[in-house]
Amino acid sequence: MTKVLIAEDEGRIASFLKKGFESNGFATEIVDDGTQAAARARDGEFDLVVLDLGLPEKDGLEVLADIRARGERLPVIILTANDEIDTTVAGLEGGADDYMTKPFSFEELLARARLRLKQADDSEVGVLHAGAMTLDLHRHCVSLGDRIIDLPGREFALAEVFFRNPGEIISRQTLLESVWGEDADPSSKKLEVYILYLRRKLGDEVIENIRGRGYRLCPPEAAA
Ligand code: CA
Numbered sequence: 001m002t003k004v005l006i007a008e009d010e011g012r013i014a015s016f017l018k019k020g021f022e023s024n025g026f027a028t029e030i031v032d033d034g035t036q037a038a039a040r041a042r043d044g045e046f047d048l049v050v051l052d053l054g055l056p057e058k059d060g061l062e063v064l065a066d067i068r069a070r071g072e073r074l075p076v077i078i079l080t081a082n083d084e085i086d087t088t089v090a091g092l093e094g095g096a097d098d099y100m101t102k103p104f105s106f107e108e109l110l111a112r113a114r115l116r117l118k119q120a121d122d123s124e125v126g127v128l129h130a131g132a133m134t135l136d137l138h139r140h141c142v143s144l145g146d147r148i149i150d151l152p153g154r155e156f157a158l159a160e161v162f163f164r165n166p167g168e169i170i171s172r173q174t175l176l177e178s179v180w181g182e183d184a185d186p187s188s189k190k191l192e193v194y195i196l197y198l199r200r201k202l203g204d205e206v207i208e209n210i211r212g213r214g215y216r217l218c219p220p221e222a223a224a
Contacts, residue, residue, distance in 0.1 A: 002117060003027040005046040007037035007063065008079065009055055013102070017050060020106040021113075034058025038066040041074060047120070048113055049076045053084050053091065061091050068095040073123075075116035077109070130166035131219030133202070135159055142202060144220070149201050154179055158194050162207070162217035171214040 004021050008014040009032040018028045029046075031037045034055040041049055041063070049067070053060035064076055078099035080088040088099045097116050100109055122129060126137040134143045140156040142149045151159050161170060161178045176184040176191050195215060199207055208216045 001025070001027045002047045003029070003045060004113070005037070005040055005049045006030045007032075007034070007041075007049060007055060007060070008052040009033060010052070013052075013079075016106070017109075020110065024110060032056075034060065034063045038063045041067050042070070046074065048117055049074060050109070050113070051076055051078050051096075053078055053080045053087060061087065061094060064091060064094055064096055073120065075113075075120050077112060077116065079104070128160070128163040129222075130163050130217055132222040133163075133206075133219045135163040144202070151198075151201070154194055155197050155201070158191075159198060159202075162215075166217050166219060169210050169214045169216045175215065 002025075004017075004026050006014055006017045006021075006028055008017065008030065011032075014030045014032065018030055021028045029040065031040055032055075035057045037049070037051065037055065037060075038058060040046070051060045051063060055063065058066075060078060060080075064078070067074060067076065075097045076095070078088055078091050078096045079102060080091075080099055081102050085101070088096075088101075092099060097119075098112050100112070118129075128135045128137065132144060135141075136143070137160070140151055142151060142159065157179045158175065161175055172191060173186060176186060176188070179194070180188075180190070195207055195209075203220075206218060206220070208218045210216055
């Protein structure tokens with residue numbers, strides 16, 4: 001069973017979270033101070049941590065630093081009050097996966113928790129998802145419905161950049177450097193050539209050209 005560590009010192013919020021997760025089939029454990037949170041997160045028993053920033057003894061960011069210092073990839077979602085946003089952004093840089101501001105809807109937290117758990121699973125098995133497409137990082141291919149499309153060398157490297165940032169506009173320069181290295185010639189047309197190769201294989205509409213800004217992966221929607 002997927003187990004969530006709830007680190008929250010406000011009893012009302014902690015039990016709201018516990019109830020919500022448990023009614024959706026998760027196991028939970030509540031800790032109400034930072035020292036316990038860091039200690040419990042160390043046990044390897046949990047799949048996800050929901051971490052309040054304002055915790056007694058050790059604040060949420062210190063707990064997070066503690067978790068990441070051990071190289072743990074345990075997904076962490078920070079809960080924060082509105083006036084702590086600056087700190088929270090620092091938290092994301094310090095290795096949190098996501099954050100939510102209080103008050104928040106449980107449905108939204110649950111959706112984000114599921115997404116983070118899925119990403120954690122996927123990175124273990126070595127696949128990246130974008131809409132209805134899946135990129136296999138070991139076999140260097142994309143699956144789309146019942147089609148398996150092999151991507152040799154640079155085509156795979158280029159696809160990987162897109163799959164790691166689905167829906168985001170990625171600049172030409174970033175793409176060039178990610179695939180051909182930092183000394184890639186910015187005037188080179190090879191990026192356009194490889195975009196063309198990928199479009200031929202995946203579909204023209206799958207890679208959108210945003211004039212003057214870069215390219216974006218627009219994968220077909222996954223079936224609901
Ligand atoms: Ca608090």
